[in-house]
Amino acid sequence: MFLRGSETSEDVQIDHVVSLSNAWQTGAQQLDQQSRIRLANDPLNLLAVDGPSNMQKSDADAATWLPPNREYWCPLVARQVSVKAKYGLWVTPPERDAIARILDSCPGQSALRG
Numbered sequence: 001m002f003l004r005g006s007e008t009s010e011d012v013q014i015d016h017v018v019s020l021s022n023a024w025q026t027g028a029q030q031l032d033q034q035s036r037i038r039l040a041n042d043p044l045n046l047l048a049v050d051g052p053s054n055m056q057k058s059d060a061d062a063a064t065w066l067p068p069n070r071e072y073w074c075p076l077v078a079r080q081v082s083v084k085a086k087y088g089l090w091v092t093p094p095e096r097d098a099i100a101r102i103l104d105s106c107p108g109q110s111a112l113r114g
Helices: 020-025 033-041 051-057 070-086 093-104
Strands: 012-016 046-050
Touching (some): 070 093
């Protein structure tokens, strides 16, 4: 159970599944301001996570960071792909390879719609 307060507020944070820095580097700079605002506030791109993991992830993509719990890899990567597709963002070759490797290990994982 999470209790709000000065000593626990950092325990749960809202993560941008595709960080805003990563989004900017992969095409968001070409979006108009309204689209960038939608990306930043899109529930598809927002996820409640534990604070330490969010701080560890920072602006990393699937090629450079995955959560310690492997059970979250497939849904997280599928969500990242869905966000990038929705906003026309691209992936780097290492990210593409990581996405393929991860999603190949979870054939039942479907893309998320938002």
